[in-house]
Amino acid sequence: MPTVRNARGSDLIVTNSDETVYLGVQSKALSKRAPVPLGRNLDSLCSDWWIITINANNEQPTCFVMTREEVKGLAYTDRVIKSDKGPAHWLQPKAYDRPEYRNAWHRLDNGC
Numbered sequence: 750m751p752t753v754r755n756a757r758g759s760d761l762i763v764t765n766s767d768e769t770v771y772l773g774v775q776s777k778a779l780s781k782r783a784p785v786p787l788g789r790n791l792d793s794l795c796s797d798w799w800i801i802t803i804n805a806n807n808e809q810p811t812c813f814v815m816t817r818e819e820v821k822g823l824a825y826t827d828r829v830i831k832s833d834k835g836p837a838h839w840l841q842p843k844a845y846d847r848p849e850y851r852n853a854w855h856r857l858d859n860g861c
Contacts (some may be wrong), residue, residue: 752856758773758795758796759773759774759775759784759795759796759797759799760774760775760776760796761774761776762774763798763857771772772797772798773795773796773797774797774798774799774800775794775796775798775799775800775801776799776800776802777799777800777801778802778804778805778810779801779802779803779804779850780803780804780805780806780826781803781804782803782842782846783803783842784787784825784839784840784841784842785801785839785840785845786837786839786848787820787824787837787838787839787840788837788838789835789836789837789838790838791821791824791838792856794817794820794821795817796801796817797816798815798816798817798818798857799813799814799815799816799819799820800812800813800814800815801813801840801845802848803842804807807854811852812851812852812854813845813846813847813850813851813853814850814852814853814854814857815845815850815854815855816856817851820840820845823840823841823844823845824838824839824844825839825840825841825844827839
């Protein structure tokens with residue numbers, strides 16, 4: 750079930766067949782292999798699963814399926830760009846573009 754566009758939080762809500770488990774999914778679509786902005790506070794990442802799609806405008810996009818904890822653990826902290834809210838965080842392509850995440854839709858079966 751998609752959520753309201755540009756709403757804070759998950760882009761999709763996923764449930765198992767008997768609706769006893771609900772998971773949030775964050776989707777990031779990129780036109781090319783590029784860093785994914787994560788914001789200023791990694792603790793505010795709320796979606797259980799992250800789907801990062803590269804080449805989203807092409808006929809053969811590639812998706813990377815990651816957990817929130819994997820995203821947080823692999824995040825790059827840019828200490829050069831600072832504000833009163835803290836440093837910026839990014840997920841670099843070398844962090845998400847890995848065989849274990851590439852088109853790994855089977856990982857969602859274990860989460861729900």
